[in-house]
Amino acid sequence: LGFFATYSDDIDPQLSPNKSQATQPEEKKKGPIYTKPKDYELCCAWVQVSKDPAVGTNQEEGTFWEQILTVYHKAMPYPIQPANSLKKQWSNNVQPTINKFCGCVNQVGQFNQSGASVKDQLNRAL
16 A cells, blocks of 8 residues: 555546546547449449450559559549558448349349340349
8 A cells, every 4th residue: 555655646637547538439530431423433443444454353452453543533533532442442342232232143043034134134133
């Protein structure tokens, strides 16, 4: 007790964890918000870069996403998004949704409904 009694006068009450100020959570900065039009442009940029025969898919990951960034910013110049942000949006939100839709399309295609067009099958998958 002697040790704590000696140094208790040195404790700053403003730094005490019991203050309500110290218990309030710190505001976190959120990244850019993606909307449907932004996701659409991201998809268009991804397809354009992926399907470009002059570039091909045999390129480094960083180069690939920098090219997507360039195409994306031609369509959506503001706000400026870093390539890493686009990549995360693609990987965490867009790609899983596309994969789920492709699974639905494959499942509908397995029914092989007589007389159904590709458009009919896509509508059924939706």
